[in-house]
Amino acid sequence: MAAVGISALQLITEINTGRFRPVYFFHGEEDYRKAEAVKYIVGHYLPEAQRILNFTRMTVDKTDFQAICAELAALPMLGERRLIFVDEVQRLKPTQQQKLFALLASPPPETVVILNSPAEHTPKKTSAFFRDVSRIAEPVEFGRLGKESAALKITKTLEAARMTCDPEAVQLLAELTDGDFGGLVGEIEKLSLSAEGGAHIGVAEVKALASSYEQFTMFELTDAVVARDREKAVRIFNDLTNQGERPDSFLWPLSNHFMNLLKANAGKRINGAPFYVRKLEQQARQLGAGRLERVVSRLAQTGREIRRSKMKAAVLVENLIRDISA
Numbered sequence: 001m002a003a004v005g006i007s008a009l010q011l012i013t014e015i016n017t018g019r020f021r022p023v024y025f026f027h028g029e030e031d032y033r034k035a036e037a038v039k040y041i042v043g044h045y046l047p048e049a050q051r052i053l054n055f056t057r058m059t060v061d062k063t064d065f066q067a068i069c070a071e072l073a074a075l076p077m078l079g080e081r082r083l084i085f086v087d088e089v090q091r092l093k094p095t096q097q098q099k100l101f102a103l104l105a106s107p108p109p110e111t112v113v114i115l116n117s118p119a120e121h122t123p124k125k126t127s128a129f130f131r132d133v134s135r136i137a138e139p140v141e142f143g144r145l146g147k148e149s150a151a152l153k154i155t156k157t158l159e160a161a162r163m164t165c166d167p168e169a170v171q172l173l174a175e176l177t178d179g180d181f182g183g184l185v186g187e188i189e190k191l192s193l194s195a196e197g198g199a200h201i202g203v204a205e206v207k208a209l210a211s212s213y214e215q216f217t218m219f220e221l222t223d224a225v226v227a228r229d230r231e232k233a234v235r236i237f238n239d240l241t242n243q244g245e246r247p248d249s250f251l252w253p254l255s256n257h258f259m260n261l262l263k264a265n266a267g268k269r270i271n272g273a274p275f276y277v278r279k280l281e282q283q284a285r286q287l288g289a290g291r292l293e294r295v296v297s298r299l300a301q302t303g304r305e306i307r308r309s310k311m312k313a314a315v316l317v318e319n320l321i322r323d324i325s326a
Helices: 008-016 031-045 048-054 065-073 094-104 128-136 147-160 167-177 181-194 203-209 213-226 230-242 247-265 274-287 289-308 313-324
Strands: 023-027 055-059 082-087 111-116 138-141
Touching: 008 031, 008 138, 023 031, 023 128, 031 082, 031 111, 031 181, 048 055, 055 065, 065 082, 065 094, 094 128, 128 138, 147 167, 147 181, 167 181, 167 203, 181 203, 213 230, 213 247, 213 274, 213 313, 230 247, 230 313, 247 274, 247 289, 247 313, 274 289, 289 313
Parallel strands: 023 111, 023 138, 055 082, 082 111
Antiparallel strands: none
């Protein structure tokens, strides 16, 4: 079986035509979409009266391995369909992998098995595990939504709630959630709950309600710094100060952001939303440790200058942004 597998969209298309593979392997960074796909398969494969008894969930690190094998080998009673979901399959020991994969090479009839690896433990496609599981299962990758797909999802969901949304607001919300399907659903639900049916959503409403907006504007600034786009970085700084932000108020979030970039560069764990952590890791790779250390030092120097110098904070911070963007 080809290791490339199929996309989430191809999976849904097949299910809608009544085609079900005997064994799937769900992988990728979008756990929310995986959970939705499981619900979709359950709803289309099992009659409603069978869903409680004939749908089984197991997790490798919480279920005895022999019990997992026994469940997978059991024949359906009275010819009824069965659906089995096994989570954290990447945790299997090599000998367990061999036994499980041999068992699933000829799964029981009328049984669909979904093997799953959560986002944080998804194996690389070049790994031996991915190669071996792909021989007995159809890999289905659940990646993050592209901006166009996210924008379409936002528009359709709001339409279902009898709400309209400015195109600019849709794009902003798609940017804020960065393809995170779970985060996207959460932000749309907040928008839906904040307004009565038939309401109109604009950029102002998205900014007020989207929990990631402050991070987004800081990332705009730091993205420009990382890209050495001095003109854009200064323009963003001036735009934000014109909106009422105090120039010296930039120092703490900037310092905190670059300290987190140092941690990301060193491979240390960072707490935060997946959107935030992923962006940090991306920026850290672009910057490198040497430049990061110089930026952090320059931030500390500007903090001292603001306390001691007679120059206006706006001038000092703008000079800082010009320097670290150079």
